[in-house]
Amino acid sequence: MDITEMLDMLLDKASHDPQLKDRLFKTQDSANPLSDFCKIANENGLPMSVMDIINQGEEFYAEIKRSTNGGGENSPDLDFQNDEYSIFMMRLKDI
Secondary structure (H helix, E strand, O other): OOHHHHHHHHHHHHHHOHHHHHHHHHHHHOOOHHHHHHHHHHHOOOOOOHHHHHHHHHHHHHHHHHHOOOOHHHOOOOOOOOOHHHHHHHHHHOO
């Protein structure tokens, strides 16, 4: 199972468990939000690390860069990288 599937499963669990949802939201106020987020995910049977989340965002960004005009110097400037944690929090807020 890849990180995207695990994040979807965690989102689904949080949608049915208000206490889990609250714990996940509180990671945003932590000194180490990604680490605390991953700890909660692991406690819920979804093994992931900080590097898993960071790597997923970087891989997605690289795929976008490669898919435009052959990538490299010809690709458009993208001002961001995909931040899986922030996207997860936005999705969590919507449920």
